[in-house]
Amino acid sequence: MPAASPASFAPDSGPRSAAATPQPVDLILTDIDWLVTCDPAMTVIESGAVAIRGDRIVALGPTDQLTARFAAAQRVALTGHLLLPGLVNTHAHAAMSLFRGLADDLPLERWLFEVIFPAESRHMNADRVHLGTLLAGLEMLQGGITTCCDGYFFEEAAALAFQETGMRAVLGQGVVDFPAPDLADPSRLEDRLSAFAEAFPHADGRLKPGLFCHAPYTCGPATLQRVKGICRERDWLFQIHLNETRDETARLTAEHGEPPTLYLDRLGVLDHRTLCAHAVWMQREEIERLAERRTAVSHNVHSNMKLASGVAPVPAMIAAGITVGLGTDGCASNNTLDLFREMDRTAKLHKAVSGDPTVCPARQVLHLATLGGAAALGLAELTGSIEAGKKADLVALDLRQPHLTPLYDPVSHLVYCARASDVTQVWIDGRRVVQDRRVLTLDGDEVRREAAAAGAMIGRGR
Ligand SMILES: [Zn+2]
Structure with missing residues (x-):
């Protein structure tokens, strides 16, 4: 496995002649059994350490070297742990x-139009979105997810919830051409989106607004172009569901006389911020078009399996140069928010359907869940890997467990063995948000109680 030479980590500036005077940092994580950086070379450091000042990573390397170079206000020893971004x-x-x-074992269109859309219009309001997002944040933080790209209605309420969790998030305000839970009259879309844009002065640097056109079958061409136009003016991420089921893809292809990806490209909505x-259900020319436009893809393997949508051509999309995240x-449609499970299934499903056990190897899949995902969201400069200068978004896993023993390759373990429940500590922007498996930013018991009570009402009102 790739053990780094210490010489390759001299990230902060300045000559070493002043070695006698350790530089001050706020936090140093030491004695990490395995430091899996997820940098472009997927560098792994044995017995590593990470020095943090404010919200940024200052340096990383072997523990003995870093502890000699830095004097930390706080030192956390992570013996028996693996650290990843x-x-x-x-x-x-x-x-x-x-x-x-709420609704399992249904085909997507019945699931969406007979259960989910009616449940949303009946039960979703700003308070419920806030509560549901807190519950999701609790689950994601406990499972080591520090950045989430969201897309929903009442997204200002989701923003408040994400702010409370301390997570990094892209907030896609949902758009459809029919009455939505937060917009009874779709002709007032401009007003709705203006209000959304104005709501964002409260957001701190971790929250990035964006817009989310639900799909090419729920948003007409004028809506798609207008919403993408707003995103372009503001440098916001534009999200859309694309070619999820075979029926939807065939219907749209017949309607527009070309596959949906080419139709979206003709409307001008595909670029590197989509x-x-x-x-x-991607044809070869659609994959090539996404690659040409530098448009990213989110692979949602569990959702595609559970709704029997199909198997996305992930190996072909990666080979074409498309940026893919998980x-x-x-x-x-999952029913959990657990990227360890997504990694495991991604690595295995594409092997099973291709008959090739070398496709989607562990290194590639871990990249999708970290730096690849950050790149898909336009956040690769900030997060997704443990590198000097980047935000200190860090996750520690306790390796001292039967299902993680023995350990030959930490990258393989992260994809094929690790579970969300192995996460013990999480830092975002250098601030500890999970300690000993407990989320520090939220009252987890209270969120769970309120969510269970809301669920009881939703269940009765079905
Ligand atoms: Zn979705």
Whole structure:
């Protein structure tokens, strides 16, 4: 496995002649059994350490070297642990955690139009979105997800919830051409989106607004172009569900006389600030077009399996150069927000369907859940890997467990053995948000109690 030479980590500036005077930092994590950086070379350091000042990583390397170079206000020894960057969930509808298990074992269109859309119009309001997003945040933080790309209605309420969790998030305000829970009259879309834009002065640097056109079959061409135009003016991420089911893809292809990806490109909505979720039923020319436009894809393997949508051509999309991330999708179609499970299934499903056990190897899949996902969201400069200068979004896993023993390759273990429940500590922006498996930013018991009570009401009102 790739053990780094210490010489390759001299990240902060300045000559070493002043070695006698350790530089002050706020926090140093030491004695990490395995430091899995998820940098572009997927560098792994044995017995590593990370020095943090404010919200940034200052340096990383072997523990003995870093402890000699830095004097830390706080030192946390992570003996028996593996440290990796915070995981990046590239597609979620966080508030739908309140619909967990509400409708299983249905085809997507019946699930969506007979259960989910009616439940949303009946039960979702700003308070419920806030609560559902807190519940999702609790689950994601406990499972080592530090960045989430969300898409839903009442997204200002989701923003408040994400702010409370301390997570990093892209907040896609949902758009459809029919009455939505937060917009009874779709002709007032401009007003709705203006209000959303104005709501964002409260957001801190971890929250990035964006817009989310639900799909090419729920948003007409004028809406798609207008919403993408707003995103372009503001440098916001534009999200859309694309080619999720075979029927939807065939219908749209017949309607527009070309495959949906080419139709979207003709409308001018594909570029490097567009993220397509699913991309299951993709023709060769559609894959090439996404690659040409540098448009990213979120692969949501569990959601695609549970709704029997199909198997996205992930190996072909990666080979074409498309930036791919991993998403949980909403809880109603998964039913958990656990990127360790997504990694495991991604690595295995594509082997099973291709008959080739070398496709989607562990290193590649871990990249999708970290730096690849960050790149898909336009956040690769900030997060997704443990590198000097980047935000200190870090996750520690306790390796001292039967299912993680013995350990030959930490990258393989992260994809094929680790579980969300192995996460013990999480830092975001250098601030500890999970300690000994407990989320520090939220009252977890209270959130669970309120969510269970909301679920009881939703269940009765079905
Ligand atoms: Zn989705």
